[in-house]
Amino acid sequence: MYFWGKLNKKGCSVVSTAHEKASSMGTPLTPYNTEESKKQQVATMFNNVAGTYDFLNHFFSMGIDKLWRRKLVKLIGRKQPKMILDVATGTADLAIAESKLHPTKIIGVDISEKMLAVGREKIKSYPMIELQLGDSEALQFPDNTFDAVSVSFGVRNFENVPKGLSEMRRVLKPGGTLYVLEFSKPRNWFIQKLYYFYFCNVLPFIGKLVSKDARAYSYLPESVRLFPDGQQFVELLQQAGYKDIECKTLTFGISTIYIAGK
Numbered sequence: 001m002y003f004w005g006k007l008n009k010k011g012c013s014v015v016s017t018a019h020e021k022a023s024s025m026g027t028p029l030t031p032y033n034t035e036e037s038k039k040q041q042v043a044t045m046f047n048n049v050a051g052t053y054d055f056l057n058h059f060f061s062m063g064i065d066k067l068w069r070r071k072l073v074k075l076i077g078r079k080q081p082k083m084i085l086d087v088a089t090g091t092a093d094l095a096i097a098e099s100k101l102h103p104t105k106i107i108g109v110d111i112s113e114k115m116l117a118v119g120r121e122k123i124k125s126y127p128m129i130e131l132q133l134g135d136s137e138a139l140q141f142p143d144n145t146f147d148a149v150s151v152s153f154g155v156r157n158f159e160n161v162p163k164g165l166s167e168m169r170r171v172l173k174p175g176g177t178l179y180v181l182e183f184s185k186p187r188n189w190f191i192q193k194l195y196y197f198y199f200c201n202v203l204p205f206i207g208k209l210v211s212k213d214a215r216a217y218s219y220l221p222e223s224v225r226l227f228p229d230g231q232q233f234v235e236l237l238q239q240a241g242y243k244d245i246e247c248k249t250l251t252f253g254i255s256t257i258y259i260a261g262k
């Protein structure tokens with residue numbers, strides 16, 4: 001049985017798995033620890049789990065992920081964006097939620113063809129949504145194209161996070177806004193214990209049984225644990241050139257919404 005154990009002052013655990021130890025020695029945390037690039041491994045992992053992704057997402061979060069996306073869409077709606085890019089769109093749940101804002105166009109991009117294939121079935125009755133195979137770190141759009149760029153549970157999986165953040169900024173129009181929804185680490189002691197037990201034991205066990213990918217759902221808590229959250233992520237946004245950055249924690253800090261202006 002594996003707990004995240006004690007957290008240090010920055011909210012990071014002091015207990016590590018073998019994958020995390022390799023990562024702390026300079027090798028980036030990757031799903032399968034093979035010779036392939038992190039990007040290729042991430043694409044393979046999401047291709048492997050695409051068929052069960054939506055079910056497990058809603059099952060593990062007990063539907064709370066839908067509330068988080070709804071909250072994000074409400075915040076995006078404040079500025080009534082007309083052109084929206086949803087990066088790392090996966091099976092297009094966020095893009096579909098954004099259609100309620102009645103923008104002119106929503107483009108979703110992802111590196112996993114199989115996640116997009118699931119998404120394509122779901123967007124059939126949403127003509128303003130278009131899904132494209134594409135890399136967040138090398139976006140195929142001209143500068144200053146979108147009013148809003150969104151990314152939910154995607155940045156943590158980027159191979160080069162600063163590159164992804166600056167690419168998203170490049171395609172935003174001046175005055176446009178980036179919206180990031182990402183897992184973060186809860187700070188309350190009691191919530192931490194409950195959450196980490198669930199996240200590190202229950203979730204990988206059921207995830208492996210249902211998705212048949214032994215690694216995907218043990219990579220998830222490891223990647224959350226190692227990913228910068230709160231002020232550390234705000235600093236990455238600042239370094240990428242964003243301004244007027246806001247941070248909103250959700251559900252005891254299990255997730256955070258970051259809003260950043262160009």
Ligand SMILES: C[S@@+](CC[C@H](N)C(=O)[O-])C[C@H]1O[C@@H](n2cnc3c(N)ncnc32)[C@H](O)[C@@H]1O
Nearest residue numbers: 046088089090110111112135136152153154157
């Ligand atoms: C956890 S899923 C999130 C999907 C969706 N946004 C959601 O909220 O359910 C992460 C997605 O990020 C995609 N992804 C990871 N790195 C990417 C990159 N560099 N460019 C585009 N998509 C990427 C993966 O293929 C995967 O579909």
